[in-house]
Amino acid sequence: MDIPKFMQGAIAPTFTVFHEDGTLDDAGQRRFLDFLLEMDAINAYFIRSGMGLMYTFSMDDTRQIARNVCSHLKGAAPVLVGCSGVWDRNYDKRPDPLRYMEQGVALGNYALELGAAGAVYTMPEALLPHDGETEQQMIERYFNTICERVAGPVYVYQPPGTLPNYEVEPETLSRLADIKNFMGGKFSTMNGYYTYELMRAIRGKRFIYIIGCETMFYTGLFLGSRACIGQGAVLNPQILNAMLERYRSGNYSGVLRAQDAINTLVQTAPNAVDFLKMYATEKGYTTPLYTRSQATNPYMEDREPITKEEYDRFKVIYETELMPYL
Template sequence: MTGYEDVKKRLRGSIAPIITPFHEDGSIDFQTLEKLIHWHIESGSHGISVTGTTGEPSSLTVEERVQVMGIAAKAVNKQVPFVPGTGSANYEETLYLTKKAQELGADAAMVIVPYYNKPSQHALYKYFKAVAESVEIPVIIYNIPGRTAVNLEVKTMARLAKEVPNIIGAKESNKDFEHVNRVLLECGRDFLLYSGIELLCYPMLAIGGAGYISATANVEPKKVADVYNAWNEGDITRAINLHYELMPLNDVLFKDTNPAPLKAALGMMHKIKPVLRMPMDLPTKQLQDEIRQVLKMYVELPEEAGTL
């Protein structure tokens, strides 16, 4: 396997995890998905991801996930790195989706720690090793213990990073920042570490992280990307200012389970039809009102942006 160094140089910054837009009847709105991806690229997002947590993958069939990845790959068209989420709680599905990502020309596949099953650390090692060795593209491990009920421990991550050449990084949606620091220490400073926690996006850069995969980019792609741009250009003051400027938006978008507040916000912005598949649903009217007030600090809302 070769070519990972070039990929690792490109997989930096704000990799935007795009929502999956639906029509009113719950079917996937592929046309809007394409428009969202074009908007993100024009706004400066450094990469595109689909079918991660923000994309409601567990509410999609396997066939729908392949369709979303295919449409996204065409829309991205190699303009920026493309990193679809390909993991599930089912091993065979994960293998199938990860191989499909490779066929579609993805730059890397993001594979979540299997949820619900609560595997041991030894089992997680075997799982990620097998998935990564089934493809030639790089694999980014997605560790989100708040959703999966199991944490991929630092020693396990380090073993995978050292023994499996195409495991090149991890998205850490882990509020334990000591854990995150130790991942870089044990996996090596060239390991690509991304924050999946909005308030840790800037701090992740400060300790040597590669960037972040932040749901907030769906609403403010330019500002979220500019945190990395400012840091990369050495304008630390601007990066810190943007970090704090985004904080009210980050806070309100996570007052209900992601992506419910996010889809409400995008509905208010007339970017999508604010539809989620059950068991998810839109936030309460009270939270919608709060989202609307916070949104006005960042974007100009249409006058008719009322209760959804």
């Protein structure tokens, strides 16, 4: 499989829109997507993402959002769908391993049949190694099985906070990168050495390394990455795209200025999800702030709701930093 052309610049970890009772708001989701499309800067949309509260999704939720978004964005933008089996990331209550695998296979093929450009799977923290098997061997076995049974492009997502023994090692990634339909992955790390070693391991291979933390995009560009998935890919995709364009043209001081702006926005943003939903509403795309709680899970926590004061304060910073890139 060839590297898809959309795998560059900003790929949005799309925020999920909910009703007050926590169910998916299809109409609200479409309005929010229309707001994002108006930016004309997002190269692909990743749904059931970490920032979209992926660990709260059921099988039916995943199918519903995939149907809604793939249909709405058909012909407008590629869609990547989070297709891991159902698990709330409670390490004390891991799912049945066979069922988790079967759910992932079913969701991946369902999303691809709807027209998704790829199926995304988190590192399999939900699973325990077999007797005599290491976590790295289990990761390799898991993705070999997924890639064999899912009829299309597969991507890996290593989320923030992944348990250290489930973080993929360079040697493991190098072997996985040779699988025909294992196309690439998002790695959410701020560890420069680890990033370097992962990218060294796949150097020269047909594998797309996606920077998973936009404060590392400068580093990623010089190591060979060309795409980023992070909150900035939704809030300020124009700046990420400008970084890539400036890097390609040799304007390295311009790359640094863009990275400065990105870092400022990361450092000053309150609840980025609430902010952008409020901003979309202000621009005429009514997007409710309802969410789902993960508070019953001892390993997860809810985002603090944004206040009007925080919104007003950050809006000034946001528009100031974004203006030179519009």
